[in-house]
Amino acid sequence: MELLALFLAALAVILAIPVPKLLHTASFRGRSPWAAMVLWQAIALAGGLSMVGAPIIYGLAPFGDSLPHALGGAVQLTLTEDYESLGQLDVHPQHIFALCLGLLLGGHLVLTLARTYFRVLGARRRHRQLVDLLSTPLPNTVDDADTQVIEHETPLAYCLPGRTNASSVTVLSRGLLNTLSESELGAVVAHEQTHLRQRHHLLTVTFEAWYRALPWLPTNRYGREAVLELTEMLADDGALAQYSPETLLRSLALSSFETASHRDAPGSALEVDEDVPATSNTLITGARLQRLLAPTEPLGKLAMFGVVSSSAALLAVPTGLLLLS
Template sequence: MLLTSYLLAGLAVLLAWPIPVALSRARWTARSPFAAMVLWQAIALAGGLSMIGALLFWGLEPLGSTLLDAADGSIKLLRGDAGAKTPGPIHIFALSTAALLGFHLVLTLIRAAWRITRQRARHRHILKLLTEESSANPGTLVLDHEIPIAYCLPSFTGSVTVLSRGLVQQLNADELRAVLAHERAHLEQRHDLLLLAFTSWNDALPWLPTSKLSLAAVQELVEMLADDVALREVTAPVLLRALLTVATGALGDPSGQDSSSLPSAGTGGAPTEELSSHRLRRLLTPKPALPRATQTLAISAAVLLIALPTTMLIAPELFS
């Protein structure tokens, strides 16, 4: 089990720094945001399993050479068997750290979900006072304000898309269809749940390079995925014009009009509408999608990343 602990620790180090840094700098991700998203999820999940597993196996090492032996040794220790081995202070510290880390990750996720749920409930209440239902687009609320705004408010009981009157007036029919398709993609693909997971990961381990890089990457990738859905209905120039109009509203009204009365779209864990340089370049100079074989290879690598620490945890004797 000691060798397995070392292997898991080495994998955790790789997933905490060099691998996420390399992926964050990769240029192919814009050509296949879905494969990149799967890889980021695998890195985060495998990294967490590796960190906890390395500490767990280090702590259990005195109790047995396998998980079954360690479980049997733990039972004997709890029963007060005179022949049972007793872990030393370092091993007890490792076991305690593994338990605390796992509890911390789960608690942070629950706390983030609770906070975001309350924020969205308050936001929805404000929208009821300031918006009206769109007669042309079901599930869309229109905010009576001149600043161009578009965002979505995810929910399990009735997600909505919010558009400002100023945006509707500035966009033509194709551009409006592009914005609605983009926001609908966020809601249908539940990008908010992906962002919730990575936001809580960043909240739990803000000092870890993986958490910062993964959150920034996922925020951009969900926008690219929504762009791809919109591009099935409109051309890239139409989508770009619509996104630029929305982006000007996110930056603020250049005319100096007061926007303090606008409800904040920052509901945590929800997609943003930031038009990054990568998204802008992707729409200005479109490149072909990655070959199917390359995408399959990337997804296979993600599966392998998750399978490796999982196998080590379930059957560590295979690596000993």
């Protein structure tokens, strides 16, 4: 049990510091953002399980040779309040400290995720009420999407996810409509609709919660930035399925300051809530521009298989050790 705890602790450190730093600048993320997204999800889940599981397993080590046996012994001792037997089990203060640390850390992560999720839901609900009050529908949009127009001169476009795609909405400003051509506007709407269709907000809110829980951890900081970038690349791919890279680039150039300018605009009737993770194409990184300016071939089947297999292995190792130990 103690060796298992040591292995999980080492895995947590590796996934928390060196691996995110390397993956954050990996060149393949622009070629196959979907594969990079899968890998980031695996790293976050495996790192979280290892980080929480290592101190718990170490703390339970004196209570049994396997995790179920040790957990049962610890629960039974707590229920019977037979604390005198702790000395016979060779339980030391460091075991109690490690067990409490693991439980507190796990609880902190879960509660932060729940708190962030409900805060985001509330913020989006308030924002949607303002949009419904101050906007007018835009007819003839792609896929008959629910697209609303607000009377504001700043070129901006963003999406507000709902519980289902049918309850989601894409918001455009009058300034954007006056700036973009019909094809450029279609590319923007297709980009935002891809965000909604692929439920990117579920990915961003999870990494936002991990970042808020442990902002000093490299994997959370790099992961949050990477997921925002990757969701934008995936949304670009959705737009590129219907429009040319040149059209998408022009639309980005003309509306690239959308949400940031909208938030800072004096007297704006709508304000982007700080609790809502960004899901707009304001995030224009070098890697994102590079793949639009000079598209490259996506990863081959063998490379994709390697990334997916590595992701599955990363997730299976701590999960299997915790369940089967």
